[in-house]
Structures are given as structure tokens and as C-alpha cells.
Amino acid sequence: GEDVEQSLFLSVREGDSSVINCTYTDSSSTYLYWYKQEPGAGLQLLTYIFSNMDMKQDQRLTVLLNKKDKHLSLRIADTQTGDSAIYFCAERTGSNYQLIWGAGTKLIIKP
């Protein structure tokens, strides 16, 4: 079935770039999303990319999509303590409009 995989943890130093990776299995994905969840809170949409794009940049965020390898990444430049959160990758497929979610990557910032 459809599946989205992410590493559970990523640790980076403050000021460095963070790269969070995600792989998915459904080749009919239409949109791919990155959501952010701060402790004890709901999820907030950070950015999304349409499947016919390979890159999207929005201030400190860069999304790269390799459709051939079914690989999505989120780069956060100049990582700050406020970026500490869990980052979820999700895909919307062509077969229905439900989102398939990854398990989330917890980003840990070291001083």
C-alpha cells in the first residue's frame, strides 16, 4: 500500500542547515506537504510542492523533490531554537484526496 517514510530524529547545531528527508511509494502523488508540530500543539502547514515541480524556495525553507526516486527533502537554513519541532511529510495521491502521513522527524537543536 501507500507509505511515507521519515527518520525519527535529526540533531543539528544552531546556525547550521537542517535537511529533513522523506521517501514515499505512490507514484501518483499530486501534492507533497511539510507540516510542523510544536510540543503539545496541532500541525501547521509549512510549505507544499506540486508533483510537477522539483524545487520550491520560501525564505529559509527549500523543498526539493526527486520524483524519479520518490524522495522529498526540506532544508531549513540558519536553524534557530524556534525551529525545534516535529516535521511531518505527507502526500496527497491521485486515487483519493486523503493525506498519507510520515511518522514525523523530531528536529533537535544543539547550542
Next chain:
Amino acid sequence: DGGITQSPKYLFRKEGQNVTLSCEQNLNHDAMYWYRQDPGQGLRLIYYSQIVNDFQKGDIAEGYSVSREKKESFPLTVTSAQKNPTAFYLCASSAADGALEAFFGQGTRLTVV
């Protein structure tokens, strides 16, 4: 201020009791969703509704029930048939099923004591 509100933030339930989680939105969204979040797992869909008076089971509907009598409200009941109900529950809404962005509530943490 438009948004989606879940209440309560924390909820404790004794074994064998039913409990209802509230979700209200004033975004005029047609579609609403309930997800369950467990540590180290992605969000799992419990139920969703695309329109008033209609809803569909998600991947893990057993032991849960919902209603959608009003566009603004989509309460979730966790019944005694749910064997492992302790989890973080998230409600979301979107403008129409298939829309780009889902808006989430702040979640309800349910603990069975």
C-alpha cells in the same frame, strides 16, 4: 479570528466509559477530519466528513463514532470498545475535500486511568 478549536485540551477517562471530544471550526470549511497520533507513528485517520450529515470511516474507525449535524461541528466519541484509547487526537478541516491545506486544532490528549 477564524480557526478550529478542540476541547478539552486534556481528558481523563475511566476504563469502560465513553467520552466525547469536541471540534468546532468557523472557517466555513466543508471537510473535517479526525486523526489519532501515537509516538513514533504518523497521523492515522479515524473518520472524515465531506459534507453535513455524511461521514466515512478512515483507517482505524473501530471503537470510535462521529456525527456531523452542523457544518461547524464534528464531535468524536471514543467508546468503551476502543481497546487502547490513550493517545493525542487531532481534528482538522479543509475548504473542500481535495483542497490544498488542512487546518488543525490544538489537539486533545486523552488518557485512560
